[in-house]
Amino acid sequence: DPHEYLSQFVDELQPIFDNGLCLNGKTVGLVVAGFICDALARAYLRQIKGHNGYSSCKKCKEPGIYWTD
DSSP: OHHHHHHHHHHHHHHHHHHOEEETTEEEOOOOOOOOOOHHHHHHHHTOSOTTSTTOOSSOSSOOOOOOO
């Protein structure tokens, strides 16, 4: 389960998200813009079969027709 896998990561960062990060006397906010993953990790986090699985492309809006040859 990706939620269970990332829960410790989120729990550790939650205080920083809530209070900011103090660097050189200044408080800086933190935003996670994205994750860098290889194909297998990305497929696991998105809960798809793989990078070439059905509806695995984030750029496509239409799932299209799935061919089983």
